[in-house]
Each structure stands twice: as structure tokens, then as C-alpha cells.
Amino acid sequence: MANQIPFLSGFFFLFNEIRLISRSKLALISIFLPVLATVLGLNAIDYTNERSLMGLAKTSFTVALGPAQYAAIAGSLLFAVLTLMLLSKDHRQNSTSLLNTSCNYSQLLVFRTAAILSLGIFTVVLGSIALYAVQVFVLEIPFDPGVSLSSLLVITLAGIFFTVLICSGLYMITENLDISFLVYCILFFMSIGSSNYPLKWVQTSAVMYSDFGGIPPVFKFVLYNRLLWIFVSTGIFTFGLLCRRRYESNLVLSLKLNAKQLWIPFLVLLLLGASLLVYINEPYISRNDSVFETDLKVNENVKLTHVSSNVQFFPVNQSLSARVLYEFEKEVGTEYIDFVTNPGLHINRLIVNGVEAPASYKIIEGTDRIRLGVPAESRNVTIDISYAGSLKSPFVPGFPGYISEESIYLLENSHWIFEPLTGSNEMIGIEGSVTAPKNLVMVVPGKLTGVLEEHDRKTWEYSALSNDFSPGVFAGNYAVKKLLAGNTEIEFYYSPKHRAYIEALGIKNYLINIVSYYEKNIGSYPYQEYPLKIVESSIYKTGGHSTLNIVTVSEYVFNRELDRKIGGDSDSLSPDPTFLEDTFVGDMNLLAHEIAHQWWGTGVLVEENSPWSSEGLADYLAYKYVTDEFGSYASAYFLAMWRGGVDSMENSYYYANPKMLENLPEKQRQKYDMEARKVELYSKMPLLLLRAEELLGEESFFIELSDVYAEYRFKPLSYEEFLSSIGLSEAELDENPVKGGGTEAEITAEEGAVFDE
Structure with missing residues (x-):
């Protein structure tokens, strides 16, 4: 019988393994690069290249998730290589047989795995120190240990632990370095690309934490995911122990020998059952939710x-x-x-x-x-x-x-x-x-x-x-500010954290201007007996939403970097012109779009029948407001974006050959239909409305819109009724649609990329 490693001696053995591993260049690289990734993750917002996140204020919440995510990716890949190289060294050095006869090789592998896990702990601790130093002393961003450290522990360290256990188990099952790494890579990239959050064991589905809403709305998903993968990774490792080759025996014979230690197969079954139970009873997601069903x-x-x-x-x-x-x-x-x-x-x-x-x-x-x-x-x-x-x-x-x-x-x-x-x-x-x-x-x-x-x-x-x-x-x-736009009362609910930015940019004045513009050109606010409530919401719901006398807008509209965009004394800050022409205009366009839904969507029930919907009307009115407020140059981006999306859709193969859609797999067909519908509602319809404006003249078209609004207030409005009311036909609008100008249309080449897939 193989010799057991004494319990007390195990600590010395573990320490010796850690000392030997830490001397290798691969181990040093596996420590250094995740630490570097932790620091680089502080700029994760900038790397996303999302227009809505450009210039987002860096706070202890908005930067906390990036370092954990970046370090999790780097740490998982590097520790996978480190684990497989260390566990396979005995096999590569032909010393496995000698070790099998001189000691309990299973215990040896467990201690070696524990040594690698110890290096993972050291890596995360070192990353935490580096993160604190750079975040506080270099970038001067407040450091919240409850947010940052919990993310590093639950996302980064857990990801490394899962990697080490999975790779150890895979190697003991296959005893092949290449196959083990290949299977690990499959699991890794499945995790990165999965839309099913329980399967995302390397990262999490969230892009960042909300400065307004905190971390609980998304952190519960992270914790549940980690619970699942504790069972899965431990189960793979335990199954590896069950499959570990004994005395040069093959897999089947080794299984029989190892199964005599009854606790091992019992633990494998227990962990497998726990994994299935946790996955099947996932408590937060409903796949049958009808939130997207409009019919x-x-x-x-x-x-x-x-x-x-x-x-x-x-x-x-x-x-x-x-x-x-x-x-x-x-x-x-x-x-x-x-x-x-x-x-x-x-x-x-x-x-x-x-x-x-x-x-x-x-x-x-x-x-x-x-x-x-x-x-x-x-x-x-x-x-x-x-x-x-x-x-x-x-x-x-x-x-x-x-x-x-x-x-x-x-x-x-x-x-x-x-x-x-x-x-x-x-x-x-x-x-x-x-x-x-x-x-x-x-x-x-x-x-x-x-x-x-x-x-x-x-x-x-x-x-x-x-x-x-x-x-x-x-x-x-919330802090609450009461405003008045003509006869319309406005209640503005916003986070006190973002007061400086809101006041510096004069966002309260823009709210008044938007409502006043719509009242002047369309008609009075539909719910005069109620205040119009503009509400800041968390970044977990991007964009905005409009419902009965309430408009919600995601926090990034009210929480952008002040110092980088605005100069001067803190009591007399003014918008930087470059910023005004770019991100800020987009933010005001979003606000104008959602407020427009109070007229078209809640005030008038616009019956959706593609391309006709309240979205097209809201987009059109927001565009007109932005043009009036900031000039045609500022609004040219939106016109080019619409035209680019429509051109891409109309030039796509399946748009010209709709019968061929039947040959696509159902998921691809649904994706195409969804993207095409989005372009029709949000891009084609506002272009058709601009065409109507060209045919009737701006002043006459606004008079017609105002009359339609007055006639159908609190009533449903179909496309046919709308066209009849303004005295135009669908054919007249489809003929010679409005074109986007200049090279800005090139910006939107990516808008229609999905149609060429």
C-alpha cells in the first residue's frame, strides 16, 4: 500500500511545493500578468467603445467590476497553463511510477493543486494592493473595499480556483496535456460567449456596477453562478481523482481500484447531483417571460x-x-x-x-x-x-x-x-x-x-x-427639483451624487426647453393634471423608458466626467464645445426621445405596425429638437445613422430575397427579423416623417402633427389614419426617401452588419 503523507508533514510539503512553484518563470508570469490586468481594468469603461459610456464618470462603483473581469480572464488562462504544466511534469519526466510506489500519489496531486491555489490567493492579494495604489494615488478615484475587494474575491479569485480545479480534474481524467488544455479552452470560450449567466464562470454578464443603484441587482447573479461552479469544478476535480491511473493501469481498471475508496464515488455523485439541482432551480430568470412579446x-x-x-x-x-x-x-x-x-x-x-x-x-x-x-x-x-x-x-x-x-x-x-x-x-x-x-x-x-x-x-x-x-x-x-415649462409642472428626480454634473451642464434648463419645444409644435402636455416626472435610473437598464407621466433615463446621462469635459473654477463651470457636439448631444437626444413618448405613446396610443410606431415619431421629434437647440451639424449624426441602418438593411440579401429566410435556422431568422424590425421602427420611420416634412413644408407638417395629436389624444392611431390625416400616401413617403449627408453615414456601417451575416 502506498505511503500516506503525515498530516503535520503535509504543511511542510505544501510549503515546499509553493516554494518550488514560485521559482518558475511561468509562475511569475502567471502572477504578474493578472496583476497588470487588474490595474488595466480600471479603464474598462474606455475600452468598451460604447458611445453611451464615453466620458462616464469613474467612481468606486463604475470602475470596480472592470479590474475583476480583466484579472479573471488573464488569471484563468495563465493558471490553466501553469496547472497543466505542473501536474504533467511527473509524466513528462517519467517519474510517475516511482511516485506511485513511494507515496500516495493522489495526496501528492491534491497538495500540488493546493499549492497552485495558494499562488492564486497571493496573485489576487497583490492585485488588490496594486489596484488600491493606482486607483487612489494615480487616478484619484475613491476606493470602496466592500465593492472592489468583494469583486476580486468572488469573480477573480473564484475564477482562478475554478480553473485550477477543472484543469487538475481534466488532466487526471485524460493524462494528456494537449487534450486537457483543449477541453479547458472549449469550456473557457463557451463561458465567455454564453448568454446564459450560470455558464459564465470566468466573467459576469454585467458591464459595470451602478453608481446610483449599487451592486446588489447584479451581484446576486454572480453569487449564484459561483455557487453552481463550486460544485461543478469540485466535481470535475473529484472525478479526476476517481479516474487517476494506478500502477500504470488503464482507465477502466484504475476506476475500479479508486472506487474501492467509497468516499470518492459518493462525493462525485453528490457534487454532480448538487450541480444539476442548482442549475435546474435557478431562481432569478424566467425563460417564459413575455416582456418582448408585442402580439x-x-x-x-x-x-x-x-x-x-x-x-x-x-x-x-x-x-x-x-x-x-x-x-x-x-x-x-x-x-x-x-x-x-x-x-x-x-x-x-x-x-x-x-x-x-x-x-x-x-x-x-x-x-x-x-x-x-x-x-x-x-x-x-x-x-x-x-x-x-x-x-x-x-x-x-x-x-x-x-x-x-x-x-x-x-x-x-x-x-x-x-x-x-x-x-x-x-x-x-x-x-x-x-x-x-x-x-x-x-x-x-x-x-x-x-x-x-x-x-x-x-x-x-x-x-x-x-x-x-x-x-x-x-x-x-433622490434629490427632487421642481421646474415649470409653460403650464407643465416637471419633477426632476436625480442622485445627489451627480448634482455637480447636472448643474454644470444646465440639464434642468434642457428639460424645460424640450417640453416647451413639444408644447409649442405639437400641443399641450397630455397629462396637465399630473406633473411630468423625469427620473434617473441605474445603468442596469440602459437608455430610457416612458410610461404614464414618468420618464426614466439611465444614470450615464447624468454622470459623466466633469474635470475632463469642463474647465475653470468649480463655481463657474461651462461645457467644453467638443463635448457638447458629441456625447452630450446624444444624451439630450435620448432625453428628448423619451419625453416625446409622453405625446406619442402615452398621450396618443400609436398602433405598432412596422414601420409605423411611436418610436419613429419620438426619434423624429427628438431630432427636430436637437436641430433647433444645437444646430443641424449636431443632429447630422442621427440622420446619417438612420440612413446607414436603412441602406444596410435594404442592401442585405435576405431583404431582397425574403423567401430565403425560411432556409435559415430559427434563431438566426429571429435575430434577422428583430434587427430588421428595429431598423424599420427607429430609422426608416423617422426618415419617412422627414420625407413628409419635405413634401408639406416644416411649418405645415407641424400643424398637421398638432391636429393629429389633438384629434387622437388618448385614442389609438393607426398608420392609415395618420396618413389620411396629413393627406399623404404611403407611396409618396416611400418615394425618394431623405438621404443622410456627408461622410458621417460611414460612421454607421456597423449598424447593419447583422444583415450581412
Whole structure:
């Protein structure tokens, strides 16, 4: 029987292995390069080449994820090579047989693996020190150890640990350096390219942490991923021990010999079962989420008339509980009503027309919807639903909704309030209350009717009349500024962290200018009885969103570098002209686009029928505002971007040969359809509107738009009705579309790249 390594001697053996490994050049490279990658990751924002992130302010949050991600990639690859080279050295030196007879070779491999893991710990510690020194003393960025160190430990160190265990296991299974490295590389690149967050064991799906919303909304995904890969990597390593060759035996015989130590196969099965259990029971993502489905069948025989809700938020647990009362009018004979739910929220109680009906609904298989039975003979139906739980999302990290201690972000399509798939009367009565910790400032739809405070929690009460059921609520540590644009009250909710930038750039004045421009050219703000609420949101939801009297815009619009873009004394800062012509104009265009949706999208329900949609109208109006505010040179980029996207789409093979789309795999066809639809809605339609402007003249076209807005306010508007109202035909708009000018169209060559795939 092979000699056991005494327990006490094991420490000396481990120390000796660490000393021997650390002398090698490969080990020194494996330590130095991840440390260098940690420091380089501080500029990860700049390396993304994302237009929206250009000039983003570097804070302890926005720079924390980059170093961990960069170091994780470098560390994983280098430690894979180091692990495989060290474990294979006995085989390459033909000393395996001698070691098998002189000691417990399994223990030797375990200690050698532990020595490599120790170097991984040293690498991350050294990287942390270098990160702190460069971040604080060179770049002068505040250092938050709770954010930066937790990322390095959970992402970088864990990635290195997983790599070492996986490579050790693979080598013991195959006893072949080349095959082991090849299999590892396959796993590595699958992780890098995967859209399924549990499989991304090297990195995480998030680009950066939010300076406004903190790390909890994405960090829970990282932690769950790490839990899964603790089991997977340990399982691969343990299976490697089970497969380790014994006395020059082949794989089958070695398996039989090793299996006699019953704890090894038992542990392999246990870890395999744990891995499957954790993967199958992933708690945060719903693949059946209908957030992207725009053609859900609506039962027009039922009309929603009123909704009353009481919702309590528990940010520490990232959960909520709700009681919602719906009132409907329906035709006799209608036997059910469908609701879109959130799969993370579970129904506790259901009352229909005052009678408790726990078994009157069923889940529609393969969807996030339920079908609720109602009395067929009744014309009026009330449904009282109580539910609770934690929200699930369709993907990571672009959330339609999340709840955390720092902020709450709930769009209507997160279905925090279940959505009935019914028609509606001209206006729906919406009222309710939301309760949350009093340190948060809640932004509620419609009009705030009261605020109650009890102990450490506050309740915000609200009411509204809306032509559409699209309630959203948002919360954060907001500062609030009240503004006035003509007769429209504006409430601007923003993070106090970003006050200096907002004031230096005069963003409050631009908000007034945007609203004033639309009121002058289109008509009065549709919800004059409610304030227009402009709300800063976290970077986890990029871009912006517009719903009933609330516009949310991602934090990067309000959180760019001040020192690099603006010069002079801090009390008299002024925008740098170069910056004004580039990123800032794009930010104001985004704001103008989302605010335009208050007129076209909520004020007028624009029926989507490609290319016709509210997106094209919002893009067109934002372009007109930017041209008016900053000049035609500043807005030329958007015109060129539209034209480049449309040209690329129209010159693509599948656009000219639509029947050939049937030959594409379903995923590729869906991708093409989605990109083509995006170009039609966001690029082709604004060009068609510019063509209408050319035909009618700018002044006349705005008069026509104003008349259409007045006629269809709070009503649905189809493309045919729009064309009839302005006195033009579809053929006239399609003929001689507006062309983008200058070489700026070349900027957008990448816009249509997908169509050539």
C-alpha cells in the first residue's frame, strides 16, 4: 500500500511545493500578468467603445467590476497553463511510477493543486494592493473595499480556483496535456460567449456596477453562478481523482481500484447531483417571460375600468407583497380572463365577485400567464388577487424590474402588478399605495395624494386616469427639483451624487426647453393634471423608458466626467464645445426621445405596425429638437445613422430575397427579423416623417402633427389614419426617401452588419 503523507508533514510539503512553484518563470508570469490586468481594468469603461459610456464618470462603483473581469480572464488562462504544466511534469519526466510506489500519489496531486491555489490567493492579494495604489494615488478615484475587494474575491479569485480545479480534474481524467488544455479552452470560450449567466464562470454578464443603484441587482447573479461552479469544478476535480491511473493501469481498471475508496464515488455523485439541482432551480430568470412579446392576444369582450393596488416592498429580501383589486365590464358569456404575471410572484388568495375562489385559475403552460375563470352570466366582474415573492427577469442584466436596498426599478412589463389581457374603456382609473423603507424616495404614477409614515417605513398614495394600463414605480435616494415649462409642472428626480454634473451642464434648463419645444409644435402636455416626472435610473437598464407621466433615463446621462469635459473654477463651470457636439448631444437626444413618448405613446396610443410606431415619431421629434437647440451639424449624426441602418438593411440579401429566410435556422431568422424590425421602427420611420416634412413644408407638417395629436389624444392611431390625416400616401413617403449627408453615414456601417451575416 502506498505511503500516506503525515498530516503535520503535509504543511511542510505544501510549503515546499509553493516554494518550488514560485521559482518558475511561468509562475511569475502567471502572477504578474493578472496583476497588470487588474490595474488595466480600471479603464474598462474606455475600452468598451460604447458611445453611451464615453466620458462616464469613474467612481468606486463604475470602475470596480472592470479590474475583476480583466484579472479573471488573464488569471484563468495563465493558471490553466501553469496547472497543466505542473501536474504533467511527473509524466513528462517519467517519474510517475516511482511516485506511485513511494507515496500516495493522489495526496501528492491534491497538495500540488493546493499549492497552485495558494499562488492564486497571493496573485489576487497583490492585485488588490496594486489596484488600491493606482486607483487612489494615480487616478484619484475613491476606493470602496466592500465593492472592489468583494469583486476580486468572488469573480477573480473564484475564477482562478475554478480553473485550477477543472484543469487538475481534466488532466487526471485524460493524462494528456494537449487534450486537457483543449477541453479547458472549449469550456473557457463557451463561458465567455454564453448568454446564459450560470455558464459564465470566468466573467459576469454585467458591464459595470451602478453608481446610483449599487451592486446588489447584479451581484446576486454572480453569487449564484459561483455557487453552481463550486460544485461543478469540485466535481470535475473529484472525478479526476476517481479516474487517476494506478500502477500504470488503464482507465477502466484504475476506476475500479479508486472506487474501492467509497468516499470518492459518493462525493462525485453528490457534487454532480448538487450541480444539476442548482442549475435546474435557478431562481432569478424566467425563460417564459413575455416582456418582448408585442402580439399577445387581448380579449376585447372584456374592458378594464379600474385598478386599486396596495403593494409593500421589502428591499432587504428583494421581495414584495401585493393586493390588487381589478374591476371589469364584459359581455355575457365570457368565461375567463387572462393575466400576465411574474413567475417569481405566487398567488396567495383569489376572490372573484366577493367569493373566494382558490381553484379558479390555471397556469398557461410554457408562459408567464394565468387563465382565471369568471362567471359567464355576469356583466361586471371584480377580481381581488393577493400575491407575494421575488421578481424574476427575462435576462441579465437589462432588467425590466428589480428591488434592492439602494433602489427600486419596476417598469410595467416587469408585471409587478399583474396585467389583464383585456381591452379598456377610454380611461382606466388607477389608484393605490406603495410602502417601502423611509430612506427611499418613491416615484409613483399619476398624482401623489398622500404620504404616511410609520416607524421606519413610508406609504405613498397615488391616483391617476390613463388610457393604458402601464403602472411603473421607482425609488432611490433622490434629490427632487421642481421646474415649470409653460403650464407643465416637471419633477426632476436625480442622485445627489451627480448634482455637480447636472448643474454644470444646465440639464434642468434642457428639460424645460424640450417640453416647451413639444408644447409649442405639437400641443399641450397630455397629462396637465399630473406633473411630468423625469427620473434617473441605474445603468442596469440602459437608455430610457416612458410610461404614464414618468420618464426614466439611465444614470450615464447624468454622470459623466466633469474635470475632463469642463474647465475653470468649480463655481463657474461651462461645457467644453467638443463635448457638447458629441456625447452630450446624444444624451439630450435620448432625453428628448423619451419625453416625446409622453405625446406619442402615452398621450396618443400609436398602433405598432412596422414601420409605423411611436418610436419613429419620438426619434423624429427628438431630432427636430436637437436641430433647433444645437444646430443641424449636431443632429447630422442621427440622420446619417438612420440612413446607414436603412441602406444596410435594404442592401442585405435576405431583404431582397425574403423567401430565403425560411432556409435559415430559427434563431438566426429571429435575430434577422428583430434587427430588421428595429431598423424599420427607429430609422426608416423617422426618415419617412422627414420625407413628409419635405413634401408639406416644416411649418405645415407641424400643424398637421398638432391636429393629429389633438384629434387622437388618448385614442389609438393607426398608420392609415395618420396618413389620411396629413393627406399623404404611403407611396409618396416611400418615394425618394431623405438621404443622410456627408461622410458621417460611414460612421454607421456597423449598424447593419447583422444583415450581412
